[in-house]
Amino acid sequence: MFSFTMDKIFNPMEQLRLKFGEGVFTEQPAKDGIPTCWLPLDRLRAVFTYLKSEISRPYPLLYDITAIDERSRSKNNGYPSSQFTIVYHLFSFERNSFLRLKASLKGDYPTVPSITSLWANASWYEREVYDMFGIRFEGHPNLRRILMPLTWEGHPLRKEHPARATEMGPFRLYDEKQDREQSALQFKPEDWGMERQSQDSDFMFLNIGPQHPGTHGVLRLILQLDGEDIVDLVPDIGFHHRGAEKMAERQSWHTYIPYTDRIDYLGGVNNNLAYLLAVEKLAGIQVPARAQMIRIMMCEFFRIASHLVWYGTFSQDVGQLSPVFYMFTDREKIFDVVEAVCGGRMHPNWFRIGGVAQDLPKGWETLVKKFLDYFPKKLREYDKLVMANSLFKARTVGIGIFTLDEAIEWGATGANLRACGLEWDFRKKQPYSGYEQFDFEVPIAMNGDCYDRALVRVAEMRQSLRIIEQCLKNMPEGAYKADHPLTTPPIKKHTMKDIETLITHFLNVSWGPVIPPGEAMSCIEATKGANSYYAISDGNTSPYRVRVRTPSFAHMQMIPYISRGYTVADLLSILGAMDYVLADIDR
Amino acid sequence: MEAPIHPMLIVAGVLGGVMLVAPGLIWLERRLLALWQDRYGPNRAGPFGVLVVLADTLKLFFKEDWTPPFADKKVFIVAPAIVVITALLGFVVIPFAPGFIVSDLNIGILFFLATSSMGAYSIILGGWASNNKYALLGAMRGAAQMISYEVFMGLSMMGVVLLTGSFSLQTIVNAQQDLWFVVPQFVGFVTFLIAGIAETHRLPFDIPESESEIIAGFHSEYSGMKFGMFFVGEYIGIILISSITVCLYFGGWLGPAFLPPVVWFILKTFVFIILFILLRASLPRPRYDQLMDFGWKILLPVTIINLMITAAIVLFNENSP
Numbered sequence: 001m002f003s004f005t006m007d008k009i010f011n012p013m014e015q016l017r018l019k020f021g022e023g024v025f026t027e028q029p030a031k032d033g034i035p036t037c038w039l040p041l042d043r044l045r046a047v048f049t050y051l052k053s054e055i056s057r058p059y060p061l062l063y064d065i066t067a068i069d070e071r072s073r074s075k076n077n078g079y080p081s082s083q084f085t086i087v088y089h090l091f092s093f094e095r096n097s098f099l100r101l102k103a104s105l106k107g108d109y110p111t112v113p114s115i116t117s118l119w120a121n122a123s124w125y126e127r128e129v130y131d132m133f134g135i136r137f138e139g140h141p142n143l144r145r146i147l148m149p150l151t152w153e154g155h156p157l158r159k160e161h162p163a164r165a166t167e168m169g170p171f172r173l174y175d176e177k178q179d180r181e182q183s184a185l186q187f188k189p190e191d192w193g194m195e196r197q198s199q200d201s202d203f204m205f206l207n208i209g210p211q212h213p214g215t216h217g218v219l220r221l222i223l224q225l226d227g228e229d230i231v232d233l234v235p236d237i238g239f240h241h242r243g244a245e246k247m248a249e250r251q252s253w254h255t256y257i258p259y260t261d262r263i264d265y266l267g268g269v270n271n272n273l274a275y276l277l278a279v280e281k282l283a284g285i286q287v288p289a290r291a292q293m294i295r296i297m298m299c300e301f302f303r304i305a306s307h308l309v310w311y312g313t314f315s316q317d318v319g320q321l322s323p324v325f326y327m328f329t330d331r332e333k334i335f336d337v338v339e340a341v342c343g344g345r346m347h348p349n350w351f352r353i354g355g356v357a358q359d360l361p362k363g364w365e366t367l368v369k370k371f372l373d374y375f376p377k378k379l380r381e382y383d384k385l386v387m388a389n390s391l392f393k394a395r396t397v398g399i400g401i402f403t404l405d406e407a408i409e410w411g412a413t414g415a416n417l418r419a420c421g422l423e424w425d426f427r428k429k430q431p432y433s434g435y436e437q438f439d440f441e442v443p444i445a446m447n448g449d450c451y452d453r454a455l456v457r458v459a460e461m462r463q464s465l466r467i468i469e470q471c472l473k474n475m476p477e478g479a480y481k482a483d484h485p486l487t488t489p490p491i492k493k494h495t496m497k498d499i500e501t502l503i504t505h506f507l508n509v510s511w512g513p514v515i516p517p518g519e520a521m522s523c524i525e526a527t528k529g530a531n532s533y534y535a536i537s538d539g540n541t542s543p544y545r546v547r548v549r550t551p552s553f554a555h556m557q558m559i560p561y562i563s564r565g566y567t568v569a570d571l572l573s574i575l576g577a578m579d580y581v582l583a584d585i586d587r
Numbered sequence: 588m589e590a591p592i593h594p595m596l597i598v599a600g601v602l603g604g605v606m607l608v609a610p611g612l613i614w615l616e617r618r619l620l621a622l623w624q625d626r627y628g629p630n631r632a633g634p635f636g637v638l639v640v641l642a643d644t645l646k647l648f649f650k651e652d653w654t655p656p657f658a659d660k661k662v663f664i665v666a667p668a669i670v671v672i673t674a675l676l677g678f679v680v681i682p683f684a685p686g687f688i689v690s691d692l693n694i695g696i697l698f699f700l701a702t703s704s705m706g707a708y709s710i711i712l713g714g715w716a717s718n719n720k721y722a723l724l725g726a727m728r729g730a731a732q733m734i735s736y737e738v739f740m741g742l743s744m745m746g747v748v749l750l751t752g753s754f755s756l757q758t759i760v761n762a763q764q765d766l767w768f769v770v771p772q773f774v775g776f777v778t779f780l781i782a783g784i785a786e787t788h789r790l791p792f793d794i795p796e797s798e799s800e801i802i803a804g805f806h807s808e809y810s811g812m813k814f815g816m817f818f819v820g821e822y823i824g825i826i827l828i829s830s831i832t833v834c835l836y837f838g839g840w841l842g843p844a845f846l847p848p849v850v851w852f853i854l855k856t857f858v859f860i861i862l863f864i865l866l867r868a869s870l871p872r873p874r875y876d877q878l879m880d881f882g883w884k885i886l887l888p889v890t891i892i893n894l895m896i897t898a899a900i901v902l903f904n905e906n907s908p
Binding site: 204207212213228318319326329389568571572 | 874875
């Protein structure tokens with residue numbers, strides 16, 4: 001009885017209804033069990049203010065903002081929106097739960113009140129929605145394109161925007177156009193409210209990137225410098241934008257899997273998993289135990305591989321030349337295992353709807369065992385080489401500090417959040433794919449500086465080893481793919497025996513599976529932080545919309561805030577410690 | 588013991604030797620780095636890949652000798668020459684063997700200090716003339732670093748000068764017949780070596796060109812043989828600092844008689860050259876202001892205290908019969 005009333009008190013819908021009255025909100029069932037409701041646009045700011053700070057057990061983390069172009073829905077689903085929908089995802093650590101809020105937008109180019117005054121990290125998300133859908137945000141301080149070039153015409157994620165270059169006519173770069181494109185890339189400090197000089201000095205504007213050895217990819221940063229001190233900086237992203245979300249709308253549910261590999265290209269199968277968890281929730285597929293454990297084992301291998309790349313490049317950023325070679329050698333040993341199991345390396349494209357592509361190869365135990373025996377020794381060596389090095393400490397301790405509150409305000413997740421002292425790991429808090437069966441710790445650190453972020457990641461590699469070891473010892477027997485009609489590739493067992501199965505099989509192979517209508521979001525602890533796929537099905541062979549929420553996007557947005565006041569050399573430590581991947585930012 | 592070699596032969600020998608060894612160091616460094624980093628390094632052209640030096644040099648010669656249109660042309664061209672010339676001038680006072688010295692100046696050490704200070708001009712002028720923000724940052728860093736490290740580079744050598752009472756390197760080497768100065772002047776040796784690394788701006792003191800931060804620093808805009816000059820100048824600088832260290836603290840050409848003096852000198856010098864490369868393979872780079880702090884707040888007091896204690900001991904020994 002008591003628990004029932006508690007549930008009622010802390011049910012967000014009840015709370016919202018109590019505060020704003022009956023009939024204001026429309027509830028919508030979602031396949032992922034996340035409380036979802038539609039709210040009227042004019043109450044948007046009031047509702048968010050309430051949810052962020054006034055409600056008991058608040059939702060302090062703005063997890064994601066995105067939009068859906070509803071205009072080409074094939075079926076009337078009874079939702080209050082027929083043109084555009086804006087979707088907000090909030091997260092509460094106290095409740096350990098998400099909240100999805102939607103608002104229906106009217107008109108071809110609608111306007112939404114901005115919530116940048118409530119959440120600092122809303123800025124980039126709103127800019128992205130503007131860039132992709134042409135939805136304007138009233139009150140946004142600097143609403144401009146973020147991923148597409150400033151000169152781009154149209155908004156790519158609108159349904160009328162072509163999805164393929166061949167639909168757009170041949171590309172020509174004549175002189176005037178080249179001049180226009182180039183002048184659009186010129187940085188004008190006034191656009192960003194930056195002064196060109198202070199009372200006693202002129203500022204220098206230093207353009208770092210898009211090609212620069214320290215940015216780890218095609219990232220452009222424009223620094224406002226006073227001597228070597230950073231007054232302010234503006235990240236310019238989008239050079240790595242490949243339109244992954246738009247591509248999903250043209251691919252079948254199955255053929256989109258290889259595209260996910262390339263989102264966080266260091267995370268490998270972690271991307272597959274995030275996407276497939278959402279699809280499997282939509283399709284209602286239960287993944288068998290063996291497949292789950294294979295998935296976990298490969299995910300943890302890729303976590304170590306990704307952390308090794310980060311470890312090596314981070315130490316290289318602060319000037320240490322050798323560790324990166326040792327760590328890439330070790331990563332190669334991981335790829336030996338990955339190759340034996342998946343056939344691929346960085347982009348294994350290995351998970352399938354309902355399981356994995358194949359069973360583990362013969363002798364996989366020996367390979368895994370070999371790595372488990374080999375790697376701990378190397379980790380200890382790296383501790384001495386990098387983490388204990390006093391010059392390394394001098395470059396990282398006390399640099400780029402942010403507090404727990406700041407981390408949450410800016411939407412930091414993963415190791416960057418855990419370095420601020422919050423023990424929050426989605427593998428532990430919202431176990432998926434069977435992580436609840438594993439015995440591992442969530443390493444944290446307290447100071448929130450570059451060194452602590454490194455400490456957390458190094459400790460995580462040891463925990464991943466523990467998980468892999470448990471996989472090795474406890475790998476269950478059984479199927480590697482679910483016995484379900486929507487799995488890919490479809491099950492072939494009875495196809496030669498009856499015509500109905502043959503037809504279904506044929507359709508599922510040629511067109512791909514038809515995933516039942518609905519929407520679901522997954523959330524996994526990827527290598528860089530919380531990674532989510534928000535998949536919306538219209539009951540078709542391809543997704544109606546897929547939204548990819550990546551951790552690096554939020555982390556990159558935070559860089560200007562935490563870099564101010566440090567020097568150019570420190571910026572490299574900060575960038576290195578953040579552990580981002582440009583493909584993960586731009587998608 | 589004055590060896591009857593024609594001075595021009597000595598000049599030719601030293602110049603030829605240094606100019607041969609300096610590019611050879613490219614190969615040595617790449618092979619050694621590779622060894623310490625678990626990879627192969629250049630191993631294709633010629634035995635052990637030594638011909639990579641030839642390939643590198645040819646490549647540099649055939650690259651377009653490009654001067655950016657926005658650069659200050661004259662200064663841009665002069666800057667890389669300065670680094671090579673000043674570094675080479677330093678070899679004038681190095682005694683490779685008894686009598687095998689271009690000119691035994693009685694102010695040898697001062698001459699070395701003067702020429703190596705001139706090297707700072709190449710960084711400042713090169714960075715300034717490039718008219719590039721990265722180059723400017725690199726040049727500013729380089730200027731500050733070299734000027735501050737020069738201060739106690741000179742001071743750290745004075746201990747040896749006090750012990751021998753001479754600025755001539757030949758006299759200094761001869762004074763080490765019984766005991767290498769590294770023993771009485773250990774602190775001086777350590778500080779001199781650190782200052783020497785900073786002077787050649789090698790990792791961990793490669794702050795003027797720290798590539799992960801400011802791309803290539805002061806020589807970002809340089810290409811072709813002009814870049815090659817900076818490159819070779821850096822290696823000549825390494826040989827120079829190593830040779831001076833050997834002369835001041837490790838007895839120069841002195842060694843057991845089964846090898847000729849020149850061989851001893853070269854062997855000892857290479858130990859230090861390899862140490863330079865090892866440092867590059869192992870250490871991270873401090874931040875620019877940390878480097879300054881370390882120089883002014885730690886190394887400078889240490890060298891001064893070292894100098895004062897040495898002076899006190901020398902005075903005490905002179906006064907007591």
